[in-house]
Amino acid sequence: MTDAILTANFRKQFPGGPEIVAEDLRIGGGITVLFGASGSGKTTVLRCLAGLEIPNAGEIKFGNEVWFQKIENILLPPQQRNIGFVPQDYALFPHLTVAGNVGYGLNELPAAERVARVAESLRWLGLDGLEHRLPRELSGGQQQRVALARAVVRRPKLLLLDEPLAALDTPTRLRLRGELRQLLRQLGIPTILVTHDRFEALALGDDVVVLHDGHNVQQGAVPEVFSRPVNLAVAEITAVETILSGHILETRDGLVTVAVGDARLTALAADLPAGACEVCVCIRAEDVILMRADTVQSSPRNRLAATVRSLAREGPLVRVSLDCGFPLTALLTQSACEELRLHEGASMVALVKAPQVHLIPFAR
């Protein structure tokens, strides 16, 4: 994670609602994903950062600006935070044209400059020619880009996006996912993006903050968090396919041997606290390599005899359920499946590198 530009520590509770706690939240200068299941408090955290909700306690600082501080009674209204905000449903002003929407926040500029800035951002987002349309005359993807244009045309210091792709149909969403990342990269504005979709988080984020039950439970670089969830809750939301309970047999030379049923797995001891005994074993489906049983292979990998239980197509990928003495899930491409001549009941060898077997000590 790059140096934090925004730090926050606050608590927000709606009357009768659950408590949302952002504890030592640190947001870097890149794209940070607020990730969690629905109801985990992501949107509330984002709205508190935008100044649209007022936390019950705590503080929010952006650089050396104090945006909120309960004790000192400081509350910077959204008008003065210089942010760009894109809510989930975009909230395009229905009575204003595309140009009116995008130019809304530029009212203090001279008319000529305003027109130029609006035109520039519309061109950048491929929206030229739509200036005089009303929001209801646009497709979902166009609405999303108008909302983005309206948010960035003021050159904000921080961009806040709430589920920017959720309102779109699936094909559009997949297409815009890549496009959005590129746009955000070009902008170079620090961005906080809320999503419940782990693929979106993986595709768009540099850093990720995982929220669970109203608490931020883990934050760090995306690959780090997704491959090394700190606890079971994070593993479950980051949707690590295989989560098993295991028992530590021995620790030697920085490697740990874990018993999972009758099988033995090797993992790195690096981030396992001393004395841990019962652990949760997490293996991501992408990290499981399948080979035919007759292939000769000798490397310091976990080598497991596996029987194919079932195959399920997921777009270009195939989800393979295996039995290695414990259930294991692998994710392969269609062509790999064909090469391996996978079928139900086939005997294979599953390989998992030791660093990709992630151990989480059971909380006691």
Place this chain on the structure above:
Amino acid sequence: MSGAEWQLVGFSLRMALASLLLILPVGLALAWWLARKNWRGKALVETLISLPLVLPPVVTGLVLLQLFGRRGPVGSWLHSTFNCDVVFTWRAVVIALAAMSLPLFVRAARTAFEEVDVKFEQLARTLGAGEWRVFFTITLPLARRGVLAGTLLAFARALGEFGATIMVAGNIPGRTTTLPVAIYQAVENGEDAHAWTLAGVSAVIAFAAVFISEKLLRRHK
């Protein structure tokens, strides 16, 4: 219709329009406060504003007479400060009409404001817009149909006002007599044809106002 009748209709329309000018700023502010804010005593203010709807109009008139009379708290102040008398002048007509039609306008405008999703206002704030700008560029334009419908209803109500008007403004032909008062007078004097002519004019104006207002509200949904 005779020239005097036209003059009467013109006077009534002018009085109703003047009362609208009076209630628009006050009514919009009240409606916004009721729709968007929570404050102590809100329920009390709500009830007070709506009271003229259910109170006998002559009672409202009586209260206004007390307030604006030469010895009333507002009336004496106006007299000593601006040397301006209210009761039994056209000003009293405007005030009576405004008091009687304000509740209708506030109710309609409040509903219209409540129907505007606050997300648009919030978004405008993130774009740097202050509260006045948010109101005039987002809230009011999005609520315009409801506000316009309320304005027309208030206008129609003002044209039909009788009880409060006669209490504070009396019946001075050419100076404070409005359509409904003239109709009453005509019937008293046994001038049935005159009364029916004026009644017809009232009905046409009221019909048009309510018809357009309903149309606006329906398209709003």
